[in-house]
Structure formats: C-alpha cells, structure tokens
Amino acid sequence: MKIATMATGGIGGYLAVKLTEAGHEVATIARGAHLDAIRQAGLTLDAPDGSATVHPWKATDDPAEVGPVDAIIFGVKGDTLESAAEACRPMLGPETVVVPFLNGVEAATRLCAVLPEDHVANGVAQISTTIAGPGVIRQTGGFARFVFAERDSRRSARIDALRSAISGAGASAPETADIDVALWQKFVLFSAMSGVTAAGRCTIGDIVAHAPLGGLFRAVVAETAAIGRARGVALPDDWEDQVWTTVEGFPPGMRASTAIDVEHGRPLEIEWVSGAAVRLGRESGVLTPMNSALYALLLPFKNGG
Structure with a gap:
C-alpha cells in the first residue's frame, strides 16, 4: 500500500x-x-x-x-x-x-x-x-x-x-x-488520566496510592461515561470498574501526555479532552463538575509557557 x-x-x-x-x-x-x-x-x-x-x-x-x-x-x-x-x-x-x-x-x-x-x-x-x-x-x-x-x-x-x-x-x-464504543472507552479513561495527572502534577502510582486522588479519578471516569451514555454510546455497564482495574495495572510512574506537556511548557490539547467533556456534557444535559474543575485548573497553561 x-x-x-x-x-x-x-x-x-x-x-x-x-x-x-x-x-x-x-x-x-x-x-x-x-x-x-x-x-x-x-x-x-x-x-x-x-x-x-x-x-x-x-x-x-x-x-x-x-x-x-x-x-x-x-x-x-x-x-x-x-x-x-x-x-x-x-x-x-x-x-x-x-x-x-x-x-x-x-x-x-x-x-x-x-x-x-x-x-x-x-x-x-x-x-x-x-x-x-x-x-x-x-x-x-x-x-x-x-x-x-x-x-x-x-x-x-x-x-x-x-x-x-x-x-x-x-x-x-x-x-x-462499533467504533463509537471504542472511541468512548478510551476517552473515558483518558479524560481522567489526562486531567488528573496534569492538574495534580502526579503519576498513576500517586492516584492508586492516595484514596482522595483515586476518588477524584474515579469521579471523572463516571462523569465522562455518563456523557457517552447520554449521547447513545453503548458503553458496558461496568466500564467504570474496568477502567479502574486497568489503571491499577499500569506502571506506577505512568502519566498522560498532557502532564508531560505541562512539565515542558508545551501547548495543551485540553479543548479536546477536559474541555470537550465539559462542552459535550452541556450539550447532553450531563453535569460535569469534575471535568470543569480540571479544565479550569489547566486553562492558564493551554498555550504553553
């Protein structure tokens, strides 16, 4: 080809x-x-x-x-x-x-x-x-x-x-x-991993080790999954639990690319991750307090620097 x-x-x-x-x-x-x-x-x-x-x-x-x-x-x-x-x-x-x-x-x-x-x-x-x-x-x-x-x-x-x-x-x-299910399965995970590791300047190991941080992560996962379901995406009923099980198996030092971009002062794709969750939630009638908070925390770094 x-x-x-x-x-x-x-x-x-x-x-x-x-x-x-x-x-x-x-x-x-x-x-x-x-x-x-x-x-x-x-x-x-x-x-x-x-x-x-x-x-x-x-x-x-x-x-x-x-x-x-x-x-x-x-x-x-x-x-x-x-x-x-x-x-x-x-x-x-x-x-x-x-x-x-x-x-x-x-x-x-x-x-x-x-x-x-x-x-x-x-x-x-x-x-x-x-x-x-x-x-x-x-x-x-x-x-x-x-x-x-x-x-x-x-x-x-x-x-x-x-x-x-x-x-x-x-x-x-x-x-x-169903390509839409595949897309949203990753988006549910990535919205939390991107937002929490970048805004919290932390790793997966920190999220798993500290219950309040893990609770935030799981709340973002649940929120984004609710948006997908409200938009007609047939996510598995237990997808939130599957995501957490997956995260527990990740290398402890793992972070999202967003967190690495923050560290190096590079522009962030937050409009298409946390920002997208907020926007799509609004369109779908789903409240997004967790994604909104992460978006607000990362917004000053959107253009890098």
Missing part, C-alpha cells in the same frame, strides 16, 4: 517505521529538525524490544510532493487539525481513506467539516509513544493497538486493507463492530 503519515509524531512515526519495514511505501509528512533528521539519517523507532531505523519512501513537508495515496494516518495535535486537513488534500485519491488517531472523540466530525465525508473514517490508538528527538520515536510499554473503521462501522475493502497492513507490520489492528 501507499500510506502517508500526517504528521509523523509519536503515532505516525511508529506506524511509519513498522509499515516501511513490512514493505509498504510510506510518505512521512514532517517539518523542521525532525524532517531534516528523517531525510538525512532515516526514521528510528526506539521500542522495548529493540531499535529499528528505516528510510521512508518519501519525507517531506509538502503533501503535494506525495500525490494520491491509499490511506492517510492522521495524527496531528488537536488544535492543528483543520489546517493539516486542508494541507493533506493533494494526497486524496478516489478511494483514499483518512484515519484519525487523535485524543478525544471529535476528530472525525471535525475532519468532515474540511474534507469530503466519503474519505473520512474513525479510529483510536492505544499506544504510548513520543518524539524523543529529531528523527527518533520512542515507545514505552509493549502495547500497540489500533482500532479503526468507517464512521458507521460498516465493513469496507479499504479498511480491511489497512488493517491487514498494520497487522502484518506487527501491531494489533482488530475489527470492531
């Missing part, structure tokens, strides 16, 4: 390395020092099971140099979605599928406001990765799971082809009967 990563951050970079190793033609859209490093020395994945370096089919900051591809892995930061969607238009062919792997539950809807709807699918990534340095992607933890489908969850040849490519590259890409 011909596949583009827009852009080549943690998720896009991981898949770019894996898919290139598996023999696919991958175009990496990047910029600045990261792009320079990929062009000069290749793209490196530093993973728990070893390190690998590949030289992608193309490395550029101009999607027009790539032309139409079979699939676009869309993994930009939430605040740059619209501009990146406009930029990726030259890579759209008649059957190109655009699969967003962004935090939150609104990426596909936002993409449809910019791109033709028949190109846009939906997806959720369950992996912990970051750009460790120019041209280097670091994966922490051994899990790498990518769940995606057409927006109505129907089966399609283009989704099957991309799923086969990712599975063949060594990552998990299971089928799903």
